[in-house]
Amino acid sequence: MIAAWMAAGLGCTGLASGDDEPFAIVFVNPPTNIQIDQTLPITARALNRGGDTIAGAMLELFAENPDTLVVDAAAGTITGRLAGAGRLVASAPNDVLGRLTVTVVAP
Numbered sequence: 001m002i003a004a005w006m007a008a009g010l011g012c013t014g015l016a017s018g019d020d021e022p023f024a025i026v027f028v029n030p031p032t033n034i035q036i037d038q039t040l041p042i043t044a045r046a047l048n049r050g051g052d053t054i055a056g057a058m059l060e061l062f063a064e065n066p067d068t069l070v071v072d073a074a075a076g077t078i079t080g081r082l083a084g085a086g087r088l089v090a091s092a093p094n095d096v097l098g099r100l101t102v103t104v105v106a107p
Contacts, residue, residue, distance in 0.1 A: 020048065028045055034104055034105070038080050044098055063087065088101075
């Protein structure tokens with residue numbers, strides 16, 4: 001499993017005390033497909049119950065099938081490797097998950 005710890009969120013306002021626990025994870029402007037050997041940025045954000053971004057939330061981002069889709073931890077990118085459905089997962093420390101399917105296609 002290839003994993004990347006990434007800080008999610010670009011800052012937000014109006015968070016009340018106790019609103020720093022992830023309730024949902026969303027991918028920001030996610031690609032729907034990627035070509036073999038193409039590399040694209042990928043970003044995920046943790047949201048609290050109010051739908052606000054949790055600034056600085058730590059998420060683990062990994063590919064469920066890294067033979068198809070590879071996650072680069074340092075760069076915050078994904079790269080298509082093998083044609084098919086690539087499945088990404090973003091996981092918060094409290095086990096909240098966000099899932100995304102990206103289709104890897106031949107160039």
